Amino acid sequence: MKKVNFWPALSGGLSGFVNGFFGGGGGMLLVPLLVKKCGLDQRRAFATSVAVILPLCVLSSAIYLLRGGLDIMAALPYLLGGLIGGSISGRIFKRMSILWLRRLFALLILYGGVRSLL
Amino acid sequence: MKEYVFPVLAGALTGILSGFGVGGGTLLLIYMTTVAGLGQTLSQGINLLYFLPAAATALPGHFKNGYIETSVAVPAILLGLVGTVLGALIATSLDVGLLRKCFGLFLIYIGITELFGK
Numbered sequence: 334m335k336k337v338n339f340w341p342a343l344s345g346g347l348s349g350f351v352n353g354f355f356g357g358g359g360g361m362l363l364v365p366l367l368v369k370k371c372g373l374d375q376r377r378a379f380a381t382s383v384a385v386i387l388p389l390c391v392l393s394s395a396i397y398l399l400r401g402g403l404d405i406m407a408a409l410p411y412l413l414g415g416l417i418g419g420s421i422s423g424r425i426f427k428r429m430s431i432l433w434l435r436r437l438f439a440l441l442i443l444y445g446g447v448r449s450l451l
Numbered sequence: 452m453k454e455y456v457f458p459v460l461a462g463a464l465t466g467i468l469s470g471f472g473v474g475g476g477t478l479l480l481i482y483m484t485t486v487a488g489l490g491q492t493l494s495q496g497i498n499l500l501y502f503l504p505a506a507a508t509a510l511p512g513h514f515k516n517g518y519i520e521t522s523v524a525v526p527a528i529l530l531g532l533v534g535t536v537l538g539a540l541i542a543t544s545l546d547v548g549l550l551r552k553c554f555g556l557f558l559i560y561i562g563i564t565e566l567f568g569k
Contacts, residue, residue, distance in 0.1 A: 353542060393535045397500075397539060407493065410458035415465075415469065422467045426509070440562070442558050
């Protein structure tokens with residue numbers, strides 16, 4: 334008999350919390366969990382995390398909106414940008430090499446972390 | 452004009468990463484809080500909303516390429532929804548300064564694991 338694997342649900346729960354709490358970043362937690370605990374390969378993990386985070390963002394952005402933490406007008410230009418970037422992304426993902434991208438990304442993240450603390 | 456051009460550009464560039472699932476949202480958060488000078492809670496709300504078009508446009512490509520692992524995504528979404536409600540409720544009632552400190556620590560943790568992880 335196959336053992337029930339709780340990791341997919343647990344990974345989703347943890348990333349969901351981070352996603353709601355920090356208003357993003359859930360994917361950065363989810364991708365490594367999908368690879369290490371759920372047995373997905375890197376590319377599948379990245380793509381699957383997008384599919385998981387999307388419905389979570391619907392719910393958490395609604396909560397931010399209802400609780401007054403969100404101004405639609407200020408968000409509009411970013412939404413337009415996201416629309417453009419996302420459609421490019423879906424087309425070129427297959428051909429992307431992920432490694433160098435992650436290194437650059439790590440440096441930018443560290444910069445942001447230090448700026449937020451100071 | 453300038454106040455729209457840069458947000459759209461920032462959204463488009465990070466949107467490419469968001470569609471990959473590599474943390475474009477986190478970069479956008481850093482942009483909004485440190486460059487555009489928006490508040491932490493507002494930035495988080497915008498970021499959640501911004502992910503909707505970015506992910507929705509990237510996903511069809513991922514599905515078509517067969518990169519979405521549904522057996523993992525479904526349980527992750529189910530518990531993720533619970534987690535994200537908790538996170539969003541806590542974040543929108545928390546002191547902004549404290550939220551920002553937590554965010555900074557989270558970024559540094561992610562940056563270090565990305566940089567030195569395998």
